[in-house]
Amino acid sequence: MAVLLIAEVTNGELAMDATAKALTAAKALGDVTVLAAGAHAASAGEAAAKLDGVAKVLVAEDASLGHRLAEATAALIAGLADDYEHIVAPATTDAKNVMPRVAALLDVMVISDVSGVVDGSTFERPIYAGNAVQTVKSSDAKKVVTIRTSTFDAAGEGGAASVDTVPVGDNPGLSEWVEDKVAESDRPELTSAGVVVSGGRGVGSEEDFHLIEKLADKLGAAVGASRAAVDSGYAPNDWQVGQTGKVVAPDLYIAVGISGAIQHLAGMKDSKVIVAINKDEEAPIFQVADYGLVADLFTAVPELTEKLD
Amino acid sequence: MKVLVPVKRVIDYNVKVRVKADGSGVDLANVKMSMNPFDEIAVEEAIRLKEAGKAEEVIAVSIGVKQAQETLRTALAMGADRAILVVAADDVHTDIEPLAVAKILKAVIDEEQPGLVLCGKQAIDNDMNATGQMLSALLGWSQATFASKLDIEGDHALVTREVDGGLQTIKVKMPTIVSVDLRLNEPRYASLPNIMKAKKKPLDEKTAADYGVDVTPRLEIVKTEEPPARAAGIIVGSVDELVAKLKEAGAV
Ligand SMILES: Cc1cc2nc3c(=O)[nH]c(=O)nc-3n(C[C@H](O)[C@H](O)[C@H](O)COP(=O)(O)OP(=O)(O)OC[C@H]3O[C@@H](n4cnc5c(N)ncnc54)[C@H](O)[C@@H]3O)c2cc1C
Ligand SMILES: Nc1ncnc2c1ncn2[C@@H]1O[C@H](COP(=O)(O)O)[C@@H](O)[C@H]1O
Numbered sequence: 256m257a258v259l260l261i262a263e264v265t266n267g268e269l270a271m272d273a274t275a276k277a278l279t280a281a282k283a284l285g286d287v288t289v290l291a292a293g294a295h296a297a298s299a300g301e302a303a304a305k306l307d308g309v310a311k312v313l314v315a316e317d318a319s320l321g322h323r324l325a326e327a328t329a330a331l332i333a334g335l336a337d338d339y340e341h342i343v344a345p346a347t348t349d350a351k352n353v354m355p356r357v358a359a360l361l362d363v364m365v366i367s368d369v370s371g372v373v374d375g376s377t378f379e380r381p382i383y384a385g386n387a388v389q390t391v392k393s394s395d396a397k398k399v400v401t402i403r404t405s406t407f408d409a410a411g412e413g414g415a416a417s418v419d420t421v422p423v424g425d426n427p428g429l430s431e432w433v434e435d436k437v438a439e440s441d442r443p444e445l446t447s448a449g450v451v452v453s454g455g456r457g458v459g460s461e462e463d464f465h466l467i468e469k470l471a472d473k474l475g476a477a478v479g480a481s482r483a484a485v486d487s488g489y490a491p492n493d494w495q496v497g498q499t500g501k502v503v504a505p506d507l508y509i510a511v512g513i514s515g516a517i518q519h520l521a522g523m524k525d526s527k528v529i530v531a532i533n534k535d536e537e538a539p540i541f542q543v544a545d546y547g548l549v550a551d552l553f554t555a556v557p558e559l560t561e562k563l564d
Numbered sequence: 565m566k567v568l569v570p571v572k573r574v575i576d577y578n579v580k581v582r583v584k585a586d587g588s589g590v591d592l593a594n595v596k597m598s599m600n601p602f603d604e605i606a607v608e609e610a611i612r613l614k615e616a617g618k619a620e621e622v623i624a625v626s627i628g629v630k631q632a633q634e635t636l637r638t639a640l641a642m643g644a645d646r647a648i649l650v651v652a653a654d655d656v657h658t659d660i661e662p663l664a665v666a667k668i669l670k671a672v673i674d675e676e677q678p679g680l681v682l683c684g685k686q687a688i689d690n691d692m693n694a695t696g697q698m699l700s701a702l703l704g705w706s707q708a709t710f711a712s713k714l715d716i717e718g719d720h721a722l723v724t725r726e727v728d729g730g731l732q733t734i735k736v737k738m739p740t741i742v743s744v745d746l747r748l749n750e751p752r753y754a755s756l757p758n759i760m761k762a763k764k765k766p767l768d769e770k771t772a773a774d775y776g777v778d779v780t781p782r783l784e785i786v787k788t789e790e791p792p793a794r795a796a797g798i799i800v801g802s803v804d805e806l807v808a809k810l811k812e813a814g815a816v
Contacts, residue, residue, distance in 0.1 A: 265729065325707050326700075347728050348710060348726070348727040349727070351693050351709070352697065352707075354697075355692075355693070355701075356698065356700060356707065358663070358694070358698065359698035359699075359700075360701050364663050364782040364783050365663075365692070365694050366783065367694060368691065368693075381691065382689065382690055382788075383575070384688065386590075386790075387590055387788050387789065387790065388788070388789050389789075390787045391785055391786060392783065392784045392786050393782060393783055394782055395782050429705070429736065429737050430707075430734050430737065431734065431735045432732070432733075433733040434732075435731070436730050437731075438730055446728075474816065485747075492726045498691065499685070499686065499745075499746060501728070507810070507815045518577070524791075524794065528815045529797070530810070536799075545794075545795075545797040545798070546798060546809050547797060547798070547800065548799070549799060555803055558803045559806065559807065563807060563816055
């Protein structure tokens, strides 16, 4: 059975971690062809060809596919669908934008945020902010699936797949890219980092968020935030961890000044080791923490930063 | 321009959900139900467009059980002008899948001809994040998901979207479907006089069959389980102890 895996392509480059993790899930479904689509996608296609277990790579390049605009990208994927039983992508914001559109064009349901593959038509996915896990069996002829990357290991390299180009249809002209506001950072990417340090409303201000960032830098960690911290302007939106933000499962997650609402837990409770620093001993975050420290973050975080070497 | 806002009745976001012992689903009998939080944001945005003179009429639509009437009354109390309830299930535990919801919404849109659909980015029960995108595909319209800013300028809209890398702004052709994210606005509370007034606003009742849409699920729910529980942790007494424990565990 053939699987079309949509590579995560950001500004012409392959997002290796997300693609390689979705590949692990895709390999369980059949022979994997990777599609690299974008205004520039050739080098992403070359990179994907080296992933272990990729049978073939298709490259689609056209200005209309730049910035992953949904209408043109979905039309391209739906146009290729005849040859595949599964169409799979990592559950990034780009894929969440495009894949339901693909599914509707094919008159099938999308299966979002899959955390487990049982067989070719049966999948596990978290619902209710991860408070329940549902197993669903699809009766559709084609399965359009997005993969929750935090639950799959990345596939390795060592492959040497052939690379073909595919034609791109006419631009429907429904939408245009205007601008991106992307914060440059030398820190590891949130969803692939081995360590994440997150701050919440308890941090109190944008200036004091530097305490969190200093601890993160000491650990070589990515920085995350609760919704309350983002809403209050202490941290940018792309740092939000949770039901409606990013889902992370690092080796170590340190939650500072975060109460532990279910919507936040939904994004981090599969981390290997969880540390919580909160001055309220009743805070629900302590129920998922392996190590809890009841303390004022303004003294505990600088001390911790200093004592870690 | 008419604005159509699909609103879903979901378990209140403050309720701790319980998985039924027989694995058949989540217990929804006698729990507090509310409008999906993202849909409140969508209703708020629609009302603001009307207040700014950019929209003439705001229509709220809900698909599901009869009780979704309450959700629609909430939308009306916030300021929507009228509502349409499409009854598609009898049991409160039956969730209508995004594809079927999108098909029903398309039929409503064919009749109502709105210039804009504002929906939520995701329903907090099934966490699908799909309906707006599916509807847009069925209509052949443009789409702008995860919106944190929306400006309508004549025949197009400028939308800022919350994406993995930060913020992206796109320009979409009208009519369009916008799915809203948390930071687009802060929804208002309905005042008591407005709640009273909402009782007199028109609420049409239809069925899925009226629109000829088959709502049979494509995904059979095999089982619903609790996620694996985490092992209990410990409270440490000091930063030193924390550092020692983390080193012991090989975490730093
Ligand atoms: C539809 C919806 C989606 C949502 N999605 C998300 C999501 O994706 N991610 C998310 O995080 N939230 C999400 N939320 C919000 C969530 O419900 C909570 O409101 C939010 O997580 C709270 O953030 P917080 O823990 O930082 O703030 P609070 O709950 O206010 O907690 C602050 C904590 O800081 C502690 N504190 C204060 N001062 C100090 C100090 N000096 N030292 C130590 N501790 C201190 C307090 O004891 C408290 O526990 C969502 C909500 C809704 C309705
Ligand atoms: N049954 C429904 N009735 C009305 N609107 C719905 C329904 N289901 C989904 N929606 C809309 O689609 C959005 C996304 O839902 P979902 O795709 O299920 O995550 C919601 O925020 C609503 O705006």
